[in-house]
């Protein structure tokens with residue numbers, strides 16, 4: 001009998017109902033670390049669950065390509081996607097070398113630690129304002145996922161990408177519709193799914209195109225201008241590539257950071273000693289951010305496609321087969337982490353894989369760390385008590401995973 005056909009690993013509804021399948025991953029790591037899966041209705045894949053194998057695969061981008069796709073999709077979705085506007089939108093996360101390196105270079109200078117530190121004032125202002133706004137909430141209760149965790153990266157990314165403040169709710173709604181296609185609460189309304197997707201594409205295009213035209217006419221010293229005026233090998237980026245760049249930065253940066261923050265707060269609510277530790281020792285902040293990243297692993301997996309016959313851990317893989325690297329499993333790998341099922345904010349030696357590794361290592365990692373750092377410090381300084389005020393609810397997603405609601409009761413420190 002096979003351990004699993006992979007349904008639990010990839011079904012959005014499984015994650016919504018049960019959370020991440022950690023027991024199953026632990027079994028797979030020990031009994032079948034390169035495991036063939038044929039979940040009903042989805043494309044088949046090899047499930048990769050050990051840390052060392054994910055490092056091996058991610059650092060050979062010629063042999064394990066991103067171009068054919070980075071997510072496992074339903075068989076019926078494949079045909080729709082290829083025909084839709086999104087199928088023709090080419091973005092770095094789905095490119096391979098040498099093209100990938102040339103296009104990544106457009107934005108990478110904007111994401112160095114030094115460049116991100118120049119955003120510190122904006123990032124700290126967002127953290128301060130959001131905690132100030134908590135004071136106005138009735139009964140000392142909030143939905144931490146929507147009120148704080150979603151709002152913080154939204155403000156910072158909108159600022160970087162030149163989205164005017166009044167359009168922040170629109171960009172949030174549109175990207176939710178784009179990426180939470182399996183979540184009945186978040187997906188775009190409309191019985192005709194193809195029509196709904198087409199309208200969504202047009203709305204997003206119009207929003208970013210207005211920013212692009214503005215920055216071309218009035219260049220500034222910001223990421224929005226860098227993208228609007230980018231050239232690769234001396235040629236300007238095409239219109240779909242330019243809009244795609246805005247979209248990938250916003251979408252890769254928003255839900256991931258939001259889910260790390262909401263999942264991190266849940267972890268602190270469940271481990272009050274660790275929250276107290278952070279409040280008493282704010283200098284532990286950088287380690288705490290890494291532990292939250294390891295614990296929550298907001299990007300659950302990335303897919304690769306073998307470009308030639310090869311082997312992983314002695315298992316033969318045929319050219320054209322998919323491999324799905326489960327970062328959330330690697331982040332609990334007993335060979336790498338002591339006591340991996342404990343949430344410990346001052347964990348020594350935490351080489352968590354939440355940002356991936358190798359060719360596609362998260363472009364926004366410095367920013368994700370810096371923005372979480374600012375918010376946790378502000379919260380730890382000003383929240384005197386925290387407790388659950390209801391049950392958390394998981395998003396219907398197996399790809400970027402986390403909480404859509406986290407009801408929380410709190411008391412703010414005076415002053």
Ligand code: HEM
Nearest residue numbers: 092093252253256257260299302355356360362363364368
């Ligand atoms: C906690 C937050 C975040 C997590 C867990 C995360 C995770 C990841 C992971 C695992 C990858 C690797 C993909 C692969 O190997 O195929 C990645 C790539 C990427 N991330 Fe992040 N990310 C986060 C925040 C951000 C932010 C804030 C931004 C931008 C502002 C961002 C932009 C990107 C981009 C553009 C890529 C593609 C890089 C490439 O293909 O070269 N991410 N991210």
